Amino acid sequence: MGSPTPLDLFAAASAEGAWTVGEVTRRARAVIEAGLPPLWIRGEIAGFKAWRSGHWYFSLRDKSAQLRCVMFAKQNFRLPAPADGMQVFVFARPSMYEEKGEFQLTVTELLSTEQGGLWKLAFEKAKAALTKDGLLDPGRKRRLPLFPNRIAVVTSPDGAALRDIQAVIARRWPIAELIVVPAQVQGAKAESSLCSALNRISRLLVDVVVVARGGGSVEDLWAFNSERVARAVAAMPMPVISAVGHETDVTLCDLVADLRAATPSAAAEAATPDRAEVLAQCGVMGQRLGRALRIASRHVVERLDRSGDRLVRGIEHRLERSGALLTAHSARLDALSPLRVLARGYAVARDEEGRILKRVAQLRSGKEFRLRVTDGEVNGRVQ
Amino acid sequence: MAEFNKQLERLEAIVRRLESEELDLDEALKLFEEGVERLRAAREQLAQAELKVKKVLEIESPR
Numbered sequence: 001m002g003s004p005t006p007l008d009l010f011a012a013a014s015a016e017g018a019w020t021v022g023e024v025t026r027r028a029r030a031v032i033e034a035g036l037p038p039l040w041i042r043g044e045i046a047g048f049k050a051w052r053s054g055h056w057y058f059s060l061r062d063k064s065a066q067l068r069c070v071m072f073a074k075q076n077f078r079l080p081a082p083a084d085g086m087q088v089f090v091f092a093r094p095s096m097y098e099e100k101g102e103f104q105l106t107v108t109e110l111l112s113t114e115q116g117g118l119w120k121l122a123f124e125k126a127k128a129a130l131t132k133d134g135l136l137d138p139g140r141k142r143r144l145p146l147f148p149n150r151i152a153v154v155t156s157p158d159g160a161a162l163r164d165i166q167a168v169i170a171r172r173w174p175i176a177e178l179i180v181v182p183a184q185v186q187g188a189k190a191e192s193s194l195c196s197a198l199n200r201i202s203r204l205l206v207d208v209v210v211v212a213r214g215g216g217s218v219e220d221l222w223a224f225n226s227e228r229v230a231r232a233v234a235a236m237p238m239p240v241i242s243a244v245g246h247e248t249d250v251t252l253c254d255l256v257a258d259l260r261a262a263t264p265s266a267a268a269e270a271a272t273p274d275r276a277e278v279l280a281q282c283g284v285m286g287q288r289l290g291r292a293l294r295i296a297s298r299h300v301v302e303r304l305d306r307s308g309d310r311l312v313r314g315i316e317h318r319l320e321r322s323g324a325l326l327t328a329h330s331a332r333l334d335a336l337s338p339l340r341v342l343a344r345g346y347a348v349a350r351d352e353e354g355r356i357l358k359r360v361a362q363l364r365s366g367k368e369f370r371l372r373v374t375d376g377e378v379n380g381r382v383q
Numbered sequence: 384m385a386e387f388n389k390q391l392e393r394l395e396a397i398v399r400r401l402e403s404e405e406l407d408l409d410e411a412l413k414l415f416e417e418g419v420e421r422l423r424a425a426r427e428q429l430a431q432a433e434l435k436v437k438k439v440l441e442i443e444s445p446r
Binding site for chain 2: 145146147148149157166169170174175176177178179180181182200201204275278279282285286288289291292293295296297299300303
């Protein structure tokens with residue numbers, strides 16, 4: 001653009017005495033820019049349109065007039081888009097869009113006059129969408145692993161958050177492997193950077209994920225309020241701990257995560273057990289192991305004792321029975337004993353060879369015999 | 384080295400089995416020995432560990 005020439009509205013620029021279109025728009029632009037410095041304007045948004053390029057086009061109007069506005073991508077990237085009908089303040093530079101011959105405002109700041117501003121509105125809108133899909137349902141919260149083997153951290157590679165997390169895990173649970181997935185946590189690329197980092201982790205064998213960022217302004221934390229990032233967090237196959245911003249700023253990422261930690265250090269503590277406590281737990285386990293073995297061996301000994309008792313009892317029983325039988329048998333034997341018969345007054349006669357003489361034919365006259373009585377023997381002869 | 388949680392889970396299972404079941408002395412001893420070994424390994428892991436940090440390079444997601 002050329003330097004503004006002194007204004008002479010009646011001096012023709014061309015030889016024919018007429019101005020070219022370009023000359024007029026150039027002059028008009030010079031006049032506007034010289035006469036209207038950048039300024040705050042209040043009005044209502046109308047005809048809002050966000051182009052693929054990221055630039056926003058809309059009108060600002062009140063009851064009687066309207067102004068064409070453009071807000072370029074590099075100015076609006078951190079802002080949630082406003083909606084038609086919204087009352088806003090803009091800080092803008094009035095100018096002339098020469099190609100179209102339009103009076104236009106180039107907006108560099110846009111604030112909502114409504115409660116909490118544009119951020120609040122965008123936050124509530126995204127939150128409502130997430131709620132509708134059940135992603136903020138408390139029942140979705142997963143339990144964190146007790147003894148994580150691999151912990152992934154999504155954060156800025158050179159921020160204090162990573163240093164804090166690393167220090168806490170090194171102290172509490174150095175058994176774990178820490179997988180750092182760097183991401184941009186602010187700026188225009190933060191949203192896709194965070195999503196791609198989460199997406200990478202979802203394909204790794206990781207027990208728990210920490211998404212962390214130190215404190216910052218609402219604009220700085222914008223990416224963590226993006227619906228896209230929130231949905232990426234919700235889609236993670238493993239539990240996610242979110243520690244974004246300060247305790248007072250709750251982001252959508254925090255709401256969707258399985259656990260929200262107040263600070264990156266607190267997130268690292270939540271993700272890990274304390275080594276000292278686990279060692280103590282191991283001690284208890286050792287005691288239980290020893291006690292269990294003693295109990296188990298006592299069971300075995302008791303069982304042995306029991307079988308020994310039964311054995312002894314069995315033998316005793318058998319012996320008792322045998323004893324009784326013996327007594328019975330000896331009584332019967334006793335009853336049958338010939339000595340008992342003799343005692344009753346009977347006598348047995350035997351010949352010299354010891355044969356018992358039972359019949360008269362065996363006892364002819366003159367036959368010698370021996371007679372057995374109860375207390376001894378005598379010799380005799382048949383008369 | 385076995386993952387720590389697996390080590391501890393197995394140890395828990397051993398202790399519970401020893402505590403709750405009537406086992407042969409032989410079996411009980413075998414479990415006890417395994418338990419002691421797992422406990423030793425777990426303690427060693429706890430004592431010797433040093434945090435390993437791995438950085439995964441950032442890859443821009445294609446849009």
